[in-house]
Amino acid sequence: MQLLFSMNLAEICDNAKKGREYALLGNYDSSIVYYQGVIQQIHKHCQSLRDPALKVKWQQVRQELTEEYEQVKGIMGTLESFKSEKPIDILAPQSEERPEDPAVWPPPTPAEHRNPIAVKRPSSAVKQQRKDSPGLQHRGAGPGGRGQANPKPDRPGFRDARGTKAKEDKGKKGAGDTPGDVEHKKFDGTGHDSDLVDSLERDIVSRNPNVHWDDIADLEDAKKLLREAVVLPMWMPDFFKGIRRPWKGVLMVGPPGTGKTMLAKAVATECGTTFFNVSSSTLTSKYRGESEKLVRLLFEMARFYAPTTIFIDEIDSICGRRGTSDEHEASRRVKSELLVQMDGVGGAMDNDDPSKMVMVLAATNFPWDIDEALRRRLEKRIYIALPTAVGRVELLKINLREVELAGDVNLDLIADKIEGYSGADITNVCRDASMMAMRRRIQGLSPEEIRALSKDELQMPVTMEDFTLTLKKISKSVSAADLEKYEAWMAEFGSV
Numbered sequence: 001m002q003l004l005f006s007m008n009l010a011e012i013c014d015n016a017k018k019g020r021e022y023a024l025l026g027n028y029d030s031s032i033v034y035y036q037g038v039i040q041q042i043h044k045h046c047q048s049l050r051d052p053a054l055k056v057k058w059q060q061v062r063q064e065l066t067e068e069y070e071q072v073k074g075i076m077g078t079l080e081s082f083k084s085e086k087p088i089d090i091l092a093p094q095s096e097e098r099p100e101d102p103a104v105w106p107p108p109t110p111a112e113h114r115n116p117i118a119v120k121r122p123s124s125a126v127k128q129q130r131k132d133s134p135g136l137q138h139r140g141a142g143p144g145g146r147g148q149a150n151p152k153p154d155r156p157g158f159r160d161a162r163g164t165k166a167k168e169d170k171g172k173k174g175a176g177d178t179p180g181d182v183e184h185k186k187f188d189g190t191g192h193d194s195d196l197v198d199s200l201e202r203d204i205v206s207r208n209p210n211v212h213w214d215d216i217a218d219l220e221d222a223k224k225l226l227r228e229a230v231v232l233p234m235w236m237p238d239f240f241k242g243i244r245r246p247w248k249g250v251l252m253v254g255p256p257g258t259g260k261t262m263l264a265k266a267v268a269t270e271c272g273t274t275f276f277n278v279s280s281s282t283l284t285s286k287y288r289g290e291s292e293k294l295v296r297l298l299f300e301m302a303r304f305y306a307p308t309t310i311f312i313d314e315i316d317s318i319c320g321r322r323g324t325s326d327e328h329e330a331s332r333r334v335k336s337e338l339l340v341q342m343d344g345v346g347g348a349m350d351n352d353d354p355s356k357m358v359m360v361l362a363a364t365n366f367p368w369d370i371d372e373a374l375r376r377r378l379e380k381r382i383y384i385a386l387p388t389a390v391g392r393v394e395l396l397k398i399n400l401r402e403v404e405l406a407g408d409v410n411l412d413l414i415a416d417k418i419e420g421y422s423g424a425d426i427t428n429v430c431r432d433a434s435m436m437a438m439r440r441r442i443q444g445l446s447p448e449e450i451r452a453l454s455k456d457e458l459q460m461p462v463t464m465e466d467f468t469l470t471l472k473k474i475s476k477s478v479s480a481a482d483l484e485k486y487e488a489w490m491a492e493f494g495s496v
Contacts, residue, residue, distance in 0.1 A: 008045060012041050015037050015038040015041065015336075015340075016065060018336075019031050019034035019065075020068070022034065023072050028075060028076045028079075029076075030292050030337075032072055032073065033340060033341075037343070038065060039062060039069065042058055042061060045058060046062070187201070196293065196297055197297065197301075200276075200282075200297060201301075209265035209268050209275055211265035212270060213266050215262065215266065216263060217391045217398055218387045218388055218394060219259055219263065219391070221382070222263055225380060226250070226263060229246055229247045229380065231271050233246040234271065234307060246359065248360065248377070249342065249359070249360045250361050250378060250381075251315075251363075251380070251381045251382070252361070252384050253382070253384065253486065253490065254383055254384030254486060255365065255386065255422055255478040255482055255483070256365050256422065256478070257422035257424025257477065260363035260384050261311075261363060262423075264277075264309070264363065267361065271307070272307075273307045273359075274305040274307070276301075276302060276308065277313070278310060278312045278313070279313060279314070279317075280314065280317040280318050282294070283334060292333050292337040296341060298310070298341075299342075302358045303356075306358055307358070307359075308357075308359070309361055310360045311361045312360065312361070312363075314364060315362040315364050315374070316364045316369040318335070319371045320369050320371060321371050322335055335374075339371075342374075343377065368489055381490070381494050383486065383487075383490045386483070387422075387426070389415055396411045396414060396415060396430065399426065399431075400430055400462070403430075404459065404460075404462065405461055406461040406464065422476070422478055428474055429471065432470045433462055433466040433467045433469075434466075436463075436469060437460035437463075438458050441453070441457065
């Protein structure tokens with residue numbers, strides 16, 4: 001207990017030191033993240049203290065750090081205001097004309113209502129453009145007034161005379177949206193690097209991976225847990241509050257090719273959540289401090305698009321053990337930022353709406369390499385085992401549903417022969433067997449004869465002999481020693 005207490009104090013001091021150092025270096029984004037994390041840590045620490053005098057001292061420290069945090073925020077606000085103001089070139093010749101012509105000129109004013117200062121007439125090309133745009137609406141020129149274009153045109157993309165955007169940017173549609181549905185909200189990247197926001201929007205956000213529970217054979221325990229962690233809180237928000245809040249982190253552990261990534265995509269499809277598919281390359285940048293910003297931006301976007309599932313595949317490549325001799329400083333900062341953000345995500349805490357939750361779903365083939373602090377934040381740790389006999393039959397049916405089978409094919413017998421094969425191995429067996437008939441048909445033919453073959457000539461049923469030949473070539477990819485390591489780790493750290 002004393003060791004755990006010392007580790008917490010060391011982490012608080014380390015985060016406070018980094019927040020001040022980043023502020024002094026001018027890296028205010030990272031500084032704010034560390035200040036937020038250390039303030040939250042001190043708040044939790046105060047709740048666990050029983051000595052009133054010691055609690056008062058820690059509250060004073062928290063107040064001082066809060067004041068420093070507000071000062072850094074004020075500096076950031078001042079810098080942002082400087083960026084938003086357009087600099088004025090005092091040497092440039094001043095003109096009374098507007099710096100930009102409007103996208104559409106106002107209609108001409110009748111002579112009897114014309115202002116003494118003549119309005120510049122549009123060119124013939126602009127007149128033709130106005131004529132060819134029937135969607136534009138114009139305000140009629142009434143007595144004593146000047147006719148002008150409607151400041152809120154119906155067509156998106158046009159601007160009024162002052163350059164004000166006429167319609168907000170179109171957002172992406174959510175999962176299950178139909179053409180008549182309301183357009184999906186779009187993240188406002190103000191205060192962030194627009195390139196980073198566009199990159200995350202383009203490469204990560206996926207609202208319909210189109211993988212369903214029926215596409216995954218077996219793994220009923222994993223499906224049940226994921227439904228409980230994601231689906232039920234949105235169906236019964238009043239129940240999942242307080243101590244029954246949804247799990248904020250789930251770690252899927254198992255050999256390669258057992259369906260961990262497929263399960264994550266099925267969660268996003270079946271639950272209608274926004275799906276962030278994150279890899280180590282997504283959160284890596286060659287510029288100092290950029291990777292931490294990407295992690296913070298990722299979680300801010302996830303909270304905006306909530307309910308959200310952040311899936312981090314091969315999480316051991318991002319969050320390996322800290323303190324090793326070969327660990328780089330930049331890698332440690334990314335891990336610290338990820339841990340701070342995950343601690344602040346939470347599920348339905350107190351009176352929060354569970355339908356606005358952000359869940360981190362992670363998968364790894366090397367659970368023993370994961371950092372201990374991250375393992376603690378991934379509250380549920382489930383083992384995705386090799387398929388059972390029933391699961392192997394289901395996998396064969398799923399993979400062969402578009403293939404014609406001969407009458408002698410016995411799927412139960414094939415399932416017995418492929419015991420110990422992973423889901424990916426079984427898919428490879430089915431793919432290779434389905435191509436056996438084609439290989440026999442084109443054997444000995446010239447390229448011209450192969451190109452002359454029709455589709456019907458190649459559509460031959462797959463026989464039991466094809467599977468026998470395939471199994472002689474394709475072996476299982478998971479050894480018994482590997483399975484023992486996974487089972488030993490789950491016996492020590494599992495949390496199903």
